[in-house]
Amino acid sequence: MKRISRFLAASAVIVALAxxxxxxxxxxxSARNEENGYxxxxxxxxxxxxxxxxxxxxxxxxxxxxxxxxxxxxxGDEVKVIWGAAETDNATGTxxxxxxxxATLSVVVPSELAESDFYAVYPASVExxxxxxxxxxxxxxxxxxxxxxxxxxxxxxxxxxxxxxxFKHAVGIVRFQMGDNSFKANGKINRLSLYxxxxxxxxxxxxxxxxxEGAFTATSVDNDNHTRYVTASDLSPEEVxxxxxxxxxxxxxxxxxxxxxxxxxxxxxxxLTIARGEILNLGNIQDxxxxxxxxxxxxxxxxxxxxxxxxxxxxxxxxxxxxxAGRAYAHCQKCENTNFWFAAGEYVLGTxxxxxxDLYWGLAPKAGSVPxxxxxxxxxxxGKDKTRNPETYETIFTGKGTYGILAVRNKADLTLDGxxxxxxxVNEALYAKDKFYGAALYVAMxxxxxxxxxxxxxxxxxxxxxxxxxxxxxxxxxxxxxGSAINLATGKVYVNNTLFSGNISYxxxxxxxxxxGVKSGTSLYINNSRFTGNGLAAKQYGCVIRSLHANTKVxxxxxxxxxxxxxxxxxxxxxxxxxxxxxxxTLIHNDIDNGYTDAGIYRMASITDVDAVLANNIxxxxxxxxxxxxxSKGIDGDNFNxxxxxxxxxxxxxxxxxxxxxxxxxxxxxxxxxxxGAATTDLNxxxxxxxxxxxxxxxxxxxxxxxxxxxxxxxxxxxDSIKEEFYKWLVDIGAIVDGQFTDCRGYLRGSxxxxxxxxxxxxxE
Numbered sequence: 001m002k003r004i005s006r007f008l009a010a011s012a013v014i015v016a017l018a019x020x021x022x023x024x025x026x027x028x029x030s031a032r033n034e035e036n037g038y039x040x041x042x043x044x045x046x047x048x049x050x051x052x053x054x055x056x057x058x059x060x061x062x063x064x065x066x067x068x069x070x071x072x073x074x075x076g077d078e079v080k081v082i083w084g085a086a087e088t089d090n091a092t093g094t095x096x097x098x099x100x101x102x103a104t105l106s107v108v109v110p111s112e113l114a115e116s117d118f119y120a121v122y123p124a125s126v127e128x129x130x131x132x133x134x135x136x137x138x139x140x141x142x143x144x145x146x147x148x149x150x151x152x153x154x155x156x157x158x159x160x161x162x163x164x165x166x167f168k169h170a171v172g173i174v175r176f177q178m179g180d181n182s183f184k185a186n187g188k189i190n191r192l193s194l195y196x197x198x199x200x201x202x203x204x205x206x207x208x209x210x211x212x213e214g215a216f217t218a219t220s221v222d223n224d225n226h227t228r229y230v231t232a233s234d235l236s237p238e239e240v241x242x243x244x245x246x247x248x249x250x251x252x253x254x255x256x257x258x259x260x261x262x263x264x265x266x267x268x269x270x271x272l273t274i275a276r277g278e279i280l281n282l283g284n285i286q287d288x289x290x291x292x293x294x295x296x297x298x299x300x301x302x303x304x305x306x307x308x309x310x311x312x313x314x315x316x317x318x319x320x321x322x323x324x325a326g327r328a329y330a331h332c333q334k335c336e337n338t339n340f341w342f343a344a345g346e347y348v349l350g351t352x353x354x355x356x357x358d359l360y361w362g363l364a365p366k367a368g369s370v371p372x373x374x375x376x377x378x379x380x381x382x383g384k385d386k387t388r389n390p391e392t393y394e395t396i397f398t399g400k401g402t403y404g405i406l407a408v409r410n411k412a413d414l415t416l417d418g419x420x421x422x423x424x425x426v427n428e429a430l431y432a433k434d435k436f437y438g439a440a441l442y443v444a445m446x447x448x449x450x451x452x453x454x455x456x457x458x459x460x461x462x463x464x465x466x467x468x469x470x471x472x473x474x475x476x477x478x479x480x481x482x483g484s485a486i487n488l489a490t491g492k493v494y495v496n497n498t499l500f501s502g503n504i505s506y507x508x509x510x511x512x513x514x515x516x517g518v519k520s521g522t523s524l525y526i527n528n529s530r531f532t533g534n535g536l537a538a539k540q541y542g543c544v545i546r547s548l549h550a551n552t553k554v555x556x557x558x559x560x561x562x563x564x565x566x567x568x569x570x571x572x573x574x575x576x577x578x579x580x581x582x583x584x585x586t587l588i589h590n591d592i593d594n595g596y597t598d599a600g601i602y603r604m605a606s607i608t609d610v611d612a613v614l615a616n617n618i619x620x621x622x623x624x625x626x627x628x629x630x631x632s633k634g635i636d637g638d639n640f641n642x643x644x645x646x647x648x649x650x651x652x653x654x655x656x657x658x659x660x661x662x663x664x665x666x667x668x669x670x671x672x673x674x675x676x677g678a679a680t681t682d683l684n685x686x687x688x689x690x691x692x693x694x695x696x697x698x699x700x701x702x703x704x705x706x707x708x709x710x711x712x713x714x715x716x717x718x719x720d721s722i723k724e725e726f727y728k729w730l731v732d733i734g735a736i737v738d739g740q741f742t743d744c745r746g747y748l749r750g751s752x753x754x755x756x757x758x759x760x761x762x763x764x765e
Contacts, residue, residue: 041111047120047158049073049095049103052166052216072152073103078124079165081107082137083116085130092124105165120156120165123149135210139170140225141203141244146232148173151242155218157210168216169277170206171244176257176282178235192285193229194243197253197268199330201226202245218276220246228326229258247276256333257285266290266334270302291338293318296380297345306380312347315340321360328364332411335361339373342419343380344393350403355430359458362410362446369413369459376419390418390464399424399439399470407434407442408491413459421485422468431474438487438512439470440503445490445519454521458491462498469502473537482508482546485534488524489514495526496733499693500544503534509546510534513578518549525555525726527735528744528758530693531573535565542575542603543590550610552578555726557716557735558744558758560694561587572603579611579721583712584741586618586695586757588686604642611722615645615715616707618686618695618757645715646707648756694744699755699762706753709740 051072073095082090093107105120119137121128127140137155145151151173156165178192196202204226208218220226232241254269267288274280282288293303295310303310319335322328349357361370376395377388397405397419405424408414424439436442443458467485484505486493503510510531513524524547536543544564547554554576564573573590576582587601601619604612686697707715713736716727730736734746741749747763754760 042108043111044106044108045118045160045163046104046106047118048164049079049105049120049156050164050166051154052156052168072149072154073097073122077122077149079105079107080121080124080126080128081105081109082119082121082128082130083109083113084132089130090128093120115160117157117159120158120167122152122154122156122167125150126153128155135212137208138221139206139208141171141206141230141246143203143227143229144231144233145243146235146241148175148242151244153206153244155208168208168218170208170218170247172247172249172274172276173279174230174243174245174274174282175240175279177238177240177284178232178286191231191233191259192235192241193231193258194245195229195256195258195330195333196251197255197330197334199228199256199326199333200252201228202249202251203227203230204246206247218247220249242279245274249274253330253334255282256330257289258333266336268334292386293338293340294343294378294380295340295347296343297347303340306343309343309380312349315347315349316351316354316357319357319359321358322363325363325365328361332361332364332370335359335372336370337372339375341378341386341388342374342376342395343378344376344395346396346398348400348403349397349405350399350424353433355426355434356404356407356436356442358407358409358434358436359412359414360407360409360446361412364411368411368455369457370411371413371415373415373417374419375415375417388418390420394420396420396422397440398422401425404430404434404436404438404442405440407436407438407444408458408460409444410446410458411456413461415461415463416465417461417463418465420466420468422466422470424470424484426472426474426484428474437472437474437489438483438485439472440467440484441486442483443486443488443491443493454519457519457521460491460493462493462495464496465498467498467500467503471504473506475506482506482510483512484510486511487514488512488522488552489517490519490522492521492523493525494523494729494733495529496735497527498529500529500531501533501693504537505543506537508536509542509544509575511545512542513547513549513552513554515548518551520551522549522552523555523725524552525729526557526559527730527733528558528742528746530744531559531561532563532693533565542572544573546575547578547580548575549578553722553725554578554580554582555716555722555729556580556582556585557726557730558584558741559586560744560758561585562589562688562695564590573601575603576612577604577610579719580613581716581719581722581726582612582614582617583716584616584743584754584756584758586759588618588620588695589688609641611641611719613643613715613719614647615643616712616754616756617647619647619649641720643715643718645711646705646756648704692745694758696759697755697757697761699760704756706755708753709749709751712741712754713739 075095075097077095079093079095080090081093091107091109093105095103095105097103117132119130121137121139128137130137139153139155141153153171154167155170156167158165174194205221205223206218207221210216230243230245232243235241251272254267254272256266268290272280293310294306295303295315297311299309299311301308301310303314322331375388377390377393379393395418399405401423404426405421421440426437426439443460445457470484472482472484482505485500485503500510531544534544544561561573573587590601686695689696717724735742737748740751743749743760743763744758747765749760750762755762
């Protein structure tokens, strides 16, 4: 532990008087003290008031030229004097300071107790009780202080025979400034609370003991009257604040500073220890907030700069899940709104005992999500430069064919930007250790934890990333062995401008949503992403994406699906029977020529009451002569609420096939104008861009009903289950600009007409 030096060691005792006090200045047999409720004769006792060791610099003045420390009190300051254990066995006295700086304390006490021992507590507002037989006084550190005079709790023992109260410090004191910053409201800082870095107890009762030789001790009391934080409120910007904590206290893992009603900030440091009678000076809290950590492969620093970068061990320790609710809460606060900047290179986040890095705050009694950002593509070549180029400085999270990579669970809100996730694996042995599916990324709620509603959903935002060569081979039953890249059980996943290549699942989709136990509000939204070379190792549908639960909302825009395969019987690269908006996508040249007659390219399976909107897509393959390339199968009692507009679909022999209960819904101009035809004609002019990972074409197909920008905006909002949720996300990320879609290159599509598929030859930069 790091021992903090005293703010200023005392060089002298403030005042020490040798003369005795006048003991009985007043006697009145009929006197009654209304405040304390005792009748009978009373006396006014006057005591000397001095400071015993240790002594600290105070807020009331500077050290004198002779080295003496200024007094801690002023004329009229109140002190509580206690002579017994009962609630009425105390009185309040006041400090008087003469012209020479000599301090005295006068208090009215019962006459018959004038020769007893007395205990003094400063300031008088502090709750305190005494045990005269044991020679102890117990004080309670207030949860809120703010000024030095209220935080500097001291106690003393004296008698009429030895009338000097030599005050001893009972607590440690933390000093800080709030800063003139955005936390200011109405000219005041609202409120700031300090926690230990593990959110352990920091204050409560303190037992102060005086033995017969005059030795003094002060120790924290383990009872129900303790607190995890201390607070200062309503301070002016730049004002110095003080809070009291237990004596000889250690802030484990530094401290957390929490600004109420504005936003949270946290400062992470090694253990900080403050001794009794010392001031721990934190300086300007705002200047010490840690919101950035700098990470290099194999580095051993604390992450405070590129020169002192941290490595994988630091990341594993930082995000290690906590089993205690208090520490889980601290874990939330330390992680919230924190950026991790990753330099180029490979990072193995999984271990033998924990195959995935698990971001989990399920036990913390905190509403809402906890945002954390992982940014890749940093050069780490100088200072705190965060300029990134993921293409040049590739940041790789890898399982090395041995481990998984990430699990994101209750309350975690993770952004992955500019990172490659590759060579992750989940097999039955690894699954047995953590029960997590999804080799590269698993997103789920722990439903056994209280507060598992949508407000606590895990959220993952994936931007400018790559998922490469991830595999899952768990073979427990037909619902698993899936989601090698992303397995979404419950939560929200947003994917933008990301490549998926070479990901192989055993049984179901490379991106997979759970088929049971999904909580309502679960969302999978994908924009401008490319899928190539992915596949299944066994017979099933949906080698690329599979989502079947009615509680899952799916939105996919501007994506290219090409050259994805199934090793055995199966097909349908995209199998979605969840409520879906599927617009501006290209599915072509996927290897499903395997004799499976009811597979399809885009497949809707047998789910009751599903809303689906498909508009302006290319869905075809030139090789298959049997399959319906856009296929949905209804059974008695099923009802597909299906809208289709201006898609280009093309098997060689068969047209679109619909189940017996399928309903084609009208309501927008251009609905149900999907074109089918001979693949040999429709595929002319289509070419695969190896560098861009999307299909290009010239768009000149005679007689095709091209869709307009206005139509496409309306189509994106037309799913009654999703409403405008997917549309608003597309606007937020710039996929829709001023009412017009962009294509897979980020170019603005034509407004009067746009080509089907992800690529629009009429788009403009």
